[in-house]
Amino acid sequence: MRQLQQLDPVLEELFTQIQPDIKETLTTEQVTAIKKAFGSNTWTRWHPLDLRMTLPIPGLRFYMVLLGGEEQRSKQRLQYAKVLYPLWTPSNIIFLFVFFIILSVCSFATFSSLLSTFSSISNANFSPSPTSIPWIFDKSECEHTSRTWENGKCWDSEHNPMF
Secondary structure (H helix, E strand, C coil), rough: CCCCCCCCHHHHHHHCCCCCCHHHHCHCCCCCCHHHHHHHHHHHCCEEEEEEEEEEEEEEEECCCCCCCCCCEEEEEEEHHHHHCCCHHHHHHHHHHHHHHHHHHHHHHHHHHHHHHHHHHHHHHCEEEEEECCCCCHHHHHHHHHCCECEEEEEEEEEECCC
């Protein structure tokens, strides 16, 4: 095995773990078979949901990957994965706890903001406002209906625009 040009990162890591004297004995056919079996194309299949991001936390380097799609693993492999990668580890519990706290705070802030916006819109449109009553021309009739007589007009201070 004389050449390992243009290897992807997975294969580079794989070949660094092989002892140099064994690596030199590999034939071209063997290297091709290893590339085919362990190349990143077989390990990183296309997923309908594929989110990969680095989290910008000052002083720390974290990344997060979320993959989703149709389950194609066998039941035996799923059982093995449950043992190998348990869900309820201390770091996962802390992450989920912090995630749900942040989600709750953001949801509360969003919904309370939307509620106050809708409340102010509805209160602005439907709040009582003073208006003159055009069919009352007499001060006594105006005051008899619990309204105010001012400048020769009868004013209703609790008139609802939706009336």
